[in-house]
Amino acid sequence: MARVVVVHGIGHEWSGPALMGQDVAPALRDGVRQGSGLRLDADDVACAFYGDVFFEEDTRNLGVPPWDEHDVEEGFESELLMAWWEAAAGADPAVPAPDEPGTRAFPGTGRLLSQRVRSALDALSGSRFFGTYSDRMMVFALKQVRRYMNEPVVWQEARARVAEEIGPDTRVVAAHSLGSVVAYEALCEHPEWPVTDFVTVGSPLGLSLIFNRLSPLPENGAGAWPGGIRRWTNVTDPGDLVAVVHELAPRFGTVTDEQLDNGLKPHSLLRYLTARKTGRAIAQGLG
Template identity: 30%
Template sequence: MATGKPQLLFVHGIGGLRDIDTDRRRWLQALAAGARDAEMADAISGLTQGWLVDVTFANYSDLFNRPGAQGDTAWELDEDEAPFLAGLLDSMLEELAEQFPAASSPQDARIIADARYQLDAAVQGRQSQGVGDVGRRLVGVTTTVLRLPGVRQAAQWMNGWAVLSHLAQVGRYLDRRAKRAELGAAVRERVLENLDPTRPLAVVSHSLGTVVAYEALHEYDGAVNVWITLGSPLALGAVVLDRLVPHPASCPSNIASWLNFWDRDDIVVGRPHLANWIGPSKSGVKAVTERVDSHGLWTHTATKYLEHGAVARPVIEALRP
């Protein structure tokens, strides 16, 4: 049985270079807001001042981003990345079409249909197009998706090219060829390197971080009181699910509780399918999925999720003696 001061591990997702101190503080502030929402304000000082838990923000962003790179120069579409991105966008559009059917959301459905048309044209013409042209067509798809009301405001600070470049990180992590497999191993090492398997652990992972955490926790020797997944693409069909290791996908055996949260306006998530498509652990633990509704700019951020009492409550309960 794990004993000692609990550990809280944050695992970030797609995006640019991170600052550990800044992001750790922002995630903790969002978790504190969630504690207030859950009427657990008595836990806030213990979280933010460190006497309740030791907090680790696992930063692997430099493995995907070149220091000093700015904007579009940070990433250029690789020929090998195009098929993965097309598949990922296909899965995302399929999910969005289910969320916004024409009968109840005609305007949203038209936007999704427009994006689907652009994606099909990019895929069908890939053989005769250069990588740059395929990239521009795929950027057109993500730009169109950003017109959806739930994410429209995000276009003020994030364009279609930036979204596509960030989504490409998922494919780069899941690439099992020799050089790219080394990248995945290095990412998982960053996540696990500061943990003590003899002490209790709660894990909060977001976006690509849920994919990383899935594989890292299968390698971890310690017990995990709760694993929280936020905005997870784990169940985005064959493009992600079938690439996971170990496979077929199952809950890591050291997890006592797995809670998965998704937001209707989060364009990256695989919705409730995660609980159905990833098998239970040997002890019968599997994901329990719950929807949360956020408001404002760009719902695909960890802090938006952490501000919800439904997310903060199980984290705090897992950390208390």
């Protein structure tokens, strides 16, 4: 079994573990080599793939529905959209701030909610980060995160996909974006795993909307330590709006928070993996 298991984020629905590995594994191996000098073999790295759990089995032609502001649900989806808007306004001068800075809720329902969502989508479409995303893609991302957090059939299968890749030789789990939530909860469920190091990149685990829904639930404002790991390194680009909260130590304890610059693609998994800081953190777990 692989010594390093990578858990992806959203946007890989039509891929698979082998196909993802063609890009992800070489990127990780390059980052480890540049960061530490350690050379990994191809079979040292595996991808835990769960992108297909969001669709019915053998459904391959749905694409992304023509969603717009009327399809964003009240509650989790609208609150996550607001969090992105606030983060974008704080990081990008071109993005107008919400009318009520600091709030996580959209006022009203029905037409009032749709108007507020429309304002948020328009603001984000003018940002450097979300400027290449269509409305339907932003709504698609909101719904995937909401489904993982709220639908047992989705989170159970996603965590099971991580478990399938963990073997007696696995020492490091590296997880990106929503995948860091999947990996964190899987590690919490399995303290018996031999994994010693957890490396998160572009992680939204510190966002209150997600943090307060984690399994196990936080106690007294502190998140549970993930399983039997010894070290947790969290790497973010300050311009990565999906991460929103860039320091996890205040939430989880002895996390080593690192920052880097991924250039024009701050949330890119491949850019995170090829970075020396990420490579050094992974190499540390491999001795």
